[in-house]
Amino acid sequence: MKTKSPTELEEALEIVLDEALDAAHQYAKGVKKLQALKPSDPDYEGRFGELAAAAFLLKLKADAAHKTLERIIEAEPKLDE
Incomplete structure (x- = not known):
């Protein structure tokens, strides 16, 4: 696997966070749809x-x-170095 720079990793994090937020919204919609139904439906x-x-x-x-x-944190320079 190619090592990515911290900037590339930050851009990747922005993308995966957007995807996670979208997935969370889809989950929330599913919860509301399920709550609107009775178990007998x-x-x-x-x-x-x-x-x-x-x-x-x-x-x-x-x-x-x-x-x-985690990869971003690992790629950041250490403060004590």
Whole structure:
């Protein structure tokens, strides 16, 4: 894997954070749709599955943001050096 500069990593972090925020908004929409249904509604199970998929995507995006942030921290010059 090519080592990226701190600036490149910061740009990558901005992208993955935007993606994570988008995934969070999609998850929130799914929660509202599910809350609007009763468990006996025929669409309830499908919406529950969509919400689970949105939660998984949100986790993946948050993990990517976390890893990118860790890489930025590791790439920054140490203060005591």
